[in-house]
Amino acid sequence: MVDRLVEAGLVTRVSALDDRRRVELTLTPAGRDRELAVRSVEERLYAAIDAASGGIDAGAAIELLRRLSAGEPSGVAVYNRIRANDELAATGSRSAVTS
Template sequence: MRTAEQIRYLVLAAQREGNRQLTAALSPLGLTPAQSEALRILEDHGPLALKQLGEMLVCDTGSSPSRIVDRLVAARLVRKDADERDQRQLSLRLTPEGADAAKAVRQIEDAMYAAIDTAVDASDSEILLSTLRALTQGSPAGTALDNRLAAPQAEASGSSR
């Protein structure tokens, strides 16, 4: 097997295994990985318009931002308010229950990140980051991550109100 082919399948295998572990960890919260990602984006960067949220989602492209948000609204984790600057626009923000769920998701993610930190040597992580950025540069998912990294962080007190 060529090196490039091994890289392709190892990236796919790592993604699938990570998603399997995340799905299992989120199950007690009744959340999917896509829903948890939306909660964390709103916690970190909210309030946001639906379009802004969609531009930061890296989750599977089969997940529509509006469907994800509709499920979170139905679960009373996110609310839609009129935007303070433009009453014609809706602003998405976490409810108090959504803020609690986002905190629980963050704890699950932190445990996953600790496992990754243990598995990957610090010097290897720089090479891995550089390689993965090169592989995803200009792709929809790579652009979504770039948007999230470039977006300002929300104030902790303003994200759930």
């Protein structure tokens, strides 16, 4: 996956000077542009979900989705993202992860 990101010009890969086993990845300007585009899509998606679910008790649907995705790669990714966002928010970080 990293090879494809490097080949696409989205990240640079550099071996750490102090430990050749460690690799440092950095977004390129094109990678940052892609990140902003993805965030924009996410924001529109979540706005549409909020608008569609207005006035609806979504608790049961959310619990169903959590149960269906538990242990699946997508469910783990969402859980990790929510946890990271909560940790950033708790520390007062200036940029929490959009979830």
